[in-house]
Amino acid sequence: xxxxxxxxxxxxxxxxxxxxxxxxxxxxxxxxxxxxxxxxxxxxxxxxxxxxxxxxxxxxxxxxxxxxxxxxxxxxxxxxxxxxxxxxxxxxxxxxxxxxxxxxxxxxxxxxxxxxxxxxxxxxxxxxxx
Numbered sequence: 001x002x003x004x005x006x007x008x009x010x011x012x013x014x015x016x017x018x019x020x021x022x023x024x025x026x027x028x029x030x031x032x033x034x035x036x037x038x039x040x041x042x043x044x045x046x047x048x049x050x051x052x053x054x055x056x057x058x059x060x061x062x063x064x065x066x067x068x069x070x071x072x073x074x075x076x077x078x079x080x081x082x083x084x085x086x087x088x089x090x091x092x093x094x095x096x097x098x099x100x101x102x103x104x105x106x107x108x109x110x111x112x113x114x115x116x117x118x119x120x121x122x123x124x125x126x127x128x129x130x
Contacts, residue, residue, distance in 0.1 A: 033068050049074050050081035053093065060085050070096075072102035079106055 011022050021124045024030040026074050033043045047068055051061035061082030065074055075093065092110045096101065103110045 029064075029066065031068060047074065049078040051090075052077055054092075070101075071098040072100060072105060074106045075099055075102040075110070079108060 007022070007025065011025065014021050019111060021032075022028070023032060029046055030044055031046070033045065033047065035041060035043050038044055045063040048067065052059050057074045061084075063074070063078045063081050063099055067075075075095065079093060090108050091103075092109045092111060093099075093106065097112055097115075099110065100112060
């Protein structure tokens with residue numbers, strides 16, 4: 001009860017510019033994540049990484065991260081957790097482009113998709129004029 005009261009006092013005393021603010025009373029590990037998008041600039045929660053099999057889409061590992069770090073630095077602990085549930089270590093990690101630079105942190109090969117081509121991103125109405 002006393003710890004709850006101290007938590008409430010800390011929430012009431014915090015200002016918008018404070019570091020390490022409390023965003024949730026019932027979930028203490030929640031932090032603010034800047035998304036960089038116009039329609040939703042910020043999100044609140046925790047970063048999680050999920051490992052699934054390449055062909056079967058069976059989840060073999062999931063890790064919740066305490067800090068909002070770059071994706072490339074979260075790959076190593078995620079693969080370590082997934083390797084605990086396997087007979088052999090993961091040799092190839094297929095990831096999205098947010099994991100650029102992850103090869104230096106892990107022993108497995110990291111397969112990144114290539115950058116999208118400009119011709120693939122054109123608006124459909126721009127080249128289908130009637």
